[in-house]
Amino acid sequence: MIFNSGQTTAAHAGDRRTMQALPENTLDATSTDQRWSVRALIVDDDVAIRELLCDYLTRFNINARGVTDGSQMRQALTDETFDVVVLDLMLPGEDGLSLCRWLRSTSDIPILMLTARCEPTDRIIGLELGADDYMAKPFEPRELVARIQTILRRVRDERSDQRTTIRFDAWRLNSVLRQLTAADGLVVPLSNAEFRLLRVFLERPHRVLSREQLLDAARGRSIEAFDRSIDLLVSRLRQKLGDDPKNPQLIKTVRGEGYLFDARELG
Numbered sequence: 001m002i003f004n005s006g007q008t009t010a011a012h013a014g015d016r017r018t019m020q021a022l023p024e025n026t027l028d029a030t031s032t033d034q035r036w037s038v039r040a041l042i043v044d045d046d047v048a049i050r051e052l053l054c055d056y057l058t059r060f061n062i063n064a065r066g067v068t069d070g071s072q073m074r075q076a077l078t079d080e081t082f083d084v085v086v087l088d089l090m091l092p093g094e095d096g097l098s099l100c101r102w103l104r105s106t107s108d109i110p111i112l113m114l115t116a117r118c119e120p121t122d123r124i125i126g127l128e129l130g131a132d133d134y135m136a137k138p139f140e141p142r143e144l145v146a147r148i149q150t151i152l153r154r155v156r157d158e159r160s161d162q163r164t165t166i167r168f169d170a171w172r173l174n175s176v177l178r179q180l181t182a183a184d185g186l187v188v189p190l191s192n193a194e195f196r197l198l199r200v201f202l203e204r205p206h207r208v209l210s211r212e213q214l215l216d217a218a219r220g221r222s223i224e225a226f227d228r229s230i231d232l233l234v235s236r237l238r239q240k241l242g243d244d245p246k247n248p249q250l251i252k253t254v255r256g257e258g259y260l261f262d263a264r265e266l267g
């Protein structure tokens with residue numbers, strides 16, 4: 001069975017029958033007994049492909065939710081937590097490359113891009129913007145499952161190698177306990193939003209980050225850049241880090257652009 005754009009309703013029904021006839025052990029589904037081991041978000045405006053894909057992925061313990069465009073994608077990411085996003089390049093309104101850029105600036109969720117266009121430039125741009133993999137339509141759905149599993153294994157291995165404790169200047173942040181500790185051993189409590197904001201700064205040091213980027217990453221939702229609530233969150237974080245608000249040395253304000261995390265020692 002091959003998935004391609006522009007399928008008719010009759011083809012859709014026929015593919016459903018073909019899909020149901022496929023053997024359950026076509027691929028190794030997962031190594032866990034959990035009913036839904038993976039949550040996938042499918043972003044594709046082709047309703048036939050979207051529905052077929054969501055149905056097919058359930059065979060491999062992948063619980064998929066399908067949406068049509070960028071607006072619905074953002075809402076879905078606000079509503080639920082996903083392990084991977086399968087993102088079509090050609091979408092109504094905001095295209096897949098723009099959405100890939102937005103996703104990568106706000107999260108580390110794995111992204112697999114789909115496209116009916118064969119230009120190598122699209123693939124290169126998508127990968128440069130942060131996509132983890134790229135598949136051309138038409139595609140074999142079993143290969144898509146295999147690629148999703150490969151991406152998730154790679155991400156799992158990379159995350160398991162990450163250090164639990166991040167040190168910067170005189171501070172230590174335990175990412176598992178979400179605990180900030182000063183040089184004298186004093187534990188400084190952080191709210192969830194403060195912890196996420198600090199992680200964003202630590203992951204992107206010495207780079208100017210806009211308010212919109214920080215809000216998206218710290219709160220997991222899209223907020224207009226003129227929303228000043230990020231300033232309050234930065235102010236609270238500065239206070240907890242002992243960063244002088246009149247002359248901050250750690251979280252610096254870049255006028256008209258956003259903030260820059262300027263830790264001298266990071267490791």
